[in-house]
Amino acid sequence: MRIIVDIFLIFGCFFAFAGTVGIIRMPDSFCRMQSSTNIATLGTLGAVLGGAVYSFWSGNIGTGVKVLVIGMFIVLTNPIAGHAICKAAYKYGIRPDKKFVCDDYGRDIADGK
């Protein structure tokens, strides 16, 4: 049991570390946004699943269900926040780097006006 929980925790810690390095090191606002979603989905999911397995195994069913509900809430609401803040960033005037290949959303906004 301990080995399973440890594997889940190490999984979550690795993805949280990768997301943090991405937020610190990425060159662009939109790239940093993409790294932050890495923290909120996989980094959370690893720790939450590990905690739920530990709690179910030690007999606390209510605690495990509550942990799973918190994890499901975070995983479901993070894409909404990501989309909202990405759209807000584009409308606020932040543009990606010069090496950007295609800009469909800017074309849509220009057509709409």
Next chain:
Amino acid sequence: MIELIYAGVFYILLSIVLIYRVAKGPNVVDRAVASDSIDIMTSVALILFSLYSGRGIYLDIALIIALLGFIGTVLISRYLEGRL
């Protein structure tokens, strides 16, 4: 199960590292994204500490922190978009 405490301290260290991005970030979107990540990682660390110490009150605090972080991020994005 001391590993729960180790993982929680690791998450807190990562969120302390993210304060650098909140302080330095070139524009407002970077600050909002980094503080949202700090919220989520604090919530996860509280979950792990609650499982270690066996008290259920920290789970409620973790749920409230996650909910307020989501509402704050959506509110900041609505404000930047100009529709608030």
